[in-house]
Amino acid sequence: MALKTGPRRAAYWASALTIGAAAVLTVASPASAAPADVAGGKLDWGFKASFRNYVKSGNGNPPIGASNGASIDTDGTFDFPATGGTFDAAAGTATVNYGGTVVFSYPAHFFTITIANPTVVVDTDGTGTLFADVDLTGMAEQHLDQAEVATLAVTNPAVDGGTITWTNLAATLTDTGASAFNGFYAGGTQLDPLTASASSSTTTPEEPEEPGNPGQPGGGSATQQITAAVTGGALTLTTSGTSVALSAATPGATATGALNAVTVSDLRGTNAGWDLVGQATDFTSTTGGVIPADNLGWTPTATVVSSGLQAANGVTAAVTPGAPAAPGSGLGSSRALCSADAGSSLGSSTCGAALSLGVPESSAAGSSYAAVLTLTLA
Ligand code: HEM
Incomplete structure (x- = not known):
């Protein structure tokens, strides 16, 4: 499958494994008139629980970090916010790019692996693929740029208004993905399942109403997405x-x-x-x-x-x-x-x-x- 990647690509630190991806989400049937731009959503994925535990037991400072928009959930998995892409519910295709970087650092074992910018792609034939930037540095080097790192076992998404969600899709490491783990994983290794969502603000395009236009019904509603980058302090x-x-x-x-x-x-x-x-x-x-x-x-x-503030993430x-x-x-x-x-x-x-x-x-x-x-x- 050819990767439909977004324009978003950046240089990531030499010492990290980056996973980046643009996602195409194929929607089975819901009727929707036109491709919609992705305006929100997130990818919730832990990569692989046993790897997180292995790295967490090491001497990284910190062993696992998230940046560039990615965050670590209380259960240790990662959230990558949607940054772009499109989906067409009628055609059953979609592409969603997620942003953010997760760094696994294990100095005593001489490696740093960065996974960044995952992209979930679900094709019309129902196949799903996860692309990402993955970088291994240390005693061995590998740099994957929007590479096909995992295949996804796609199930029917839930469609709710302008939001599509695939829940717990099984993910399997590809040979390409395995190449960033220096022989410790083989292609075919089972990864954590992932949950990917995408929402659109343009699923029901409307003509903007002219304010105060006589004869137009009053009222209405509007939403605004508020975002804030939380970067690591000291x-x-x-x-x-x-x-x-x-x-x-x-x-x-x-x-x-x-x-x-x-x-x-x-x-x-x-x-x-x-x-x-x-x-x-x-x-x-x-x-x-x-x-x-x-x-x-x-x-x-x-x-x-x-x-005096309420705790975030229940922490x-x-x-x-x-x-x-x-x-x-x-x-x-x-x-x-x-x-x-x-x-x-x-x-x-x-x-x-x-x-x-x-x-x-x-x-x-x-x-x-x-x-x-x-x-x-x-
Ligand atoms: C490029 C360097 C390295 C990479 C990418 C790497 C990666 C990995 C991975 C992916 C696992 C499997 C984790 C799991 O899913 O259970 C693993 C396990 C392990 N690695 Fe490394 N490793 C590296 C270097 C080293 C070095 C230098 C040592 C020894 C000093 C080492 C010792 C171990 C041990 C003992 C385990 C088994 C841990 C367990 O089962 O609890 N690794 N490593």
Whole structure:
């Protein structure tokens, strides 16, 4: 089958696997006068659940990312919004292009695979094909440009007004598609089923009414599609202060204080999780005294900062404080201050800790001791 591709093609990053496609949707029977332009719709596809799980278990940062309009659903599959194409319900043909990029990154296994711009094509003979841009980089290279990456087992679409939806079409990897997976998949491998929809604003062309034209009935309705590109932000760490003065203590007693509040904002849009750890240097005095860092203990606290907004995609943020560490077996080693698991790390959290320094009886008195606590977010 020849690919009917749209004009939309772009250079994608060298390190990603891109799937792009223009889709032709063939509609079996509904009567409609003329080909309609695609004005909306989306492709919901997870590529292959076992591949997502494999990559997710790796060390990518993030392992799986979506950009250029694509997004990751809470179930881990991807949404690619329709960007163009046409369908003709009467002729039973259609072409729909979907946009967006999904990147699978697995540095420890030396590969990045990008799938972008999928195109679903359903022909008059009922055959269906998925085209895409697919790029493999790393220990092996393959670049597919709107290639026929999967065949689709087409079933009757649902037609509802100006919207056509194919639900759960079985998808099978082609030999061409398999060539981007460096021998780990063969042609014929079963992929996740895909659900593709396309809607048109022009299925019932109407003459625009002249406003205020006498004799025309009043009223009417109009729709507007609102879109907003949500691009990935950063994972950041801010702290409300840079120094902490503990209470004075005598040898054998405990000096106490509180860590300045630390705010972690995860605005990457990937929900990939994060860890904030801390480790201190030994305390040293101007007169040469040393108190080992392990004598600094802490009791971490952590709270999610509410933005006041309703959560997107049903995702709620959660943060977990690290385990308390007692003076004597404290911050000479790296210890968790707080962390957020993958799946619930979006948004901002504030972490803090009550600090207690056990001052050994053997300490030399008479001068001030200082140490540096380093917090690392990853
Ligand atoms: C171009 C490089 C590579 C590509 C494209 C690639 C791709 C894949 C794919 C598609 C799978 C099957 C996932 C599934 O559906 O279950 C897989 C599995 C696997 N790969 Fe890779 N891989 C690459 C490099 C590596 C390297 C370098 C290693 C070893 C260091 C490795 C170790 C594994 C292992 C152990 C599995 C089985 C995982 C499991 O079943 O849980 N791969 N790989």
